[in-house]
Amino acid sequence: MTSQKSNERIRQPQRQRGHERVASLLNAAAACFVEKGYEAATTTEIAARAGASIGSLYQFFPTKEALAQALMGGYMETLQLRLKKLAASSPDWDGDQLGTQLIRFLVGFRRRHPAFAVLAESTAPLPAIRGMAIREHLREELQALLARHAPHLEPADLRAAAVVVLQLMKAAVALNAEPGLTGRRLALNQLQQALQLYLRALFKPH
Amino acid sequence: MTSQKSNERIRQPQRQRGHERVASLLNAAAACFVEKGYEAATTTEIAARAGASIGSLYQFFPTKEALAQALMGGYMETLQLRLKKLAASSPDWDGDQLGTQLIRFLVGFRRRHPAFAVLAESTAPLPAIRGMAIREHLREELQALLARHAPHLEPADLRAAAVVVLQLMKAAVALNAEPGLTGRRLALNQLQQALQLYLRALFKPH
DNA sequence: GGAATTTATGAGGATGACCTCACAAAAGTC
DNA sequence: GACTTTTGTGAGGTCATCCTCATAAATTCC
Secondary structure, eight states: OOOOOOOOTTTOOOOOOHHHHHHHHHHHHHHHHHHHHHOOOOHHHHHTTTTHHHHHHHHSSSHHHHHHHHHHHHHHHHHHHHHHHHHHHHHTOOOOHHHHHHHHHHHHHHHHOOHHHHHHHHHHHHHHHHHHHHHHHHHHHHHHHHHHHOTTTEEEEHHHHHHHHHHHHHHHHEEEEEESSHHHHHHHHHHHHEEEEEEHHHHOOO | OSSSSOOOOOOOOHHHHHHHHHHHHHHHHHHHHHHHHHOOOOHHHHHHTTTTHHHHHHHSSSSHHHHHHHHHHHHHHHHHHHHHHHHHOTTTTHHHHHHHHHHHHHHHHHOOOOHHHHHTTTHHHHHHHHHOOOOOOOOHHHHHHHHHOOOOOHHHHHHHHHHHHHHHHHHHHHTTTTSOHHHHHHHHHOOOHHHHHHHHHHHHHO
């Protein structure tokens, strides 16, 4: 039950060429979103960068927003997957190790997929909603991870902790994007320490 | 007339009526920005809400962006002022008290001036730059405040700590804006605790 | 009152964005 | 080769936004 498309003009790619087009359009869209932001990016430029005509773009994506949603959908999938892998890889970390890994995780992901941050933090009308859904999924995943490390906590507390950790990770990401290299790294370490302190206290039986 | 060059269609308000117009325009702009975001807000609606014509708006503000900058300038002034007051009011707080107060401070400010957050987090072209400048000023103020509590730290460390604390405060603000009331309050307390833990460790002589 | 200055007005220009549509090309299918 | 389906094209429609400008009202000054 994928998204219904009442408009018959929009097609799913069938031949290989179509899939390539879609991929190059998504890549171009990501690049444009990163460079100019979601709102300022234009469909004409996205099409031009993908080496396609504007009509070709609108054959596969009904709106500009559909491009953003397709991108975010892909990011969400890989994010969840990698977070699951991270959780499975070492279930016996302490708070410090977990803090380090979580920050590495999200900072690295953002570096590899800069459009993710742009769209997640965009203040545009509907992608914001999509971003909320993403945060929900992420939170659940993170909550499960935390639950494994602190089985003595109640669900409500775990949920709150997951939200907090997400915010701390987000802060780390924002921090990593700021100018001033040496100071940036120093601050990142500090923020990592803040997260570690928090996790340490959280995991302590009392 | 004075030797003003050709293109001076923009005027500063001179009579009382002008000042009132400017004030109501700024209020209307703030409301629109909050409701629709910076980009989606339109100058025509701002003018209509202020009970002014569109031409009247452009008599005092050359562009929509000028409205946002004027707003942000005002917010920045009051923010700095209040932060200074906070710093002066109780210079002998410990880390926990300071953490509590800082979060109260920024969450309260955001509640009183919702447009501040909207503009500060906006991804629009130039107001973002303005936001950067604001963050710099805020950081300096905060750094001075922290320096008073931890005189044994070097400037570089203080600077990094100020950036981190700002991010933590920002996270608290973002958290406070999320849905889910009971969980929200719980999480806010948790984030406050994270900040307190961090400050406690920071202020400890070693 | 009359002159000078400030404030008010709103129709319309200019711009640019998103998206459509009629049609052409390519690629599979027989 | 003929036929069907998928993909490609780009000029232009439509619409909304920002902003201008000529002109009029209000206010202050003398």
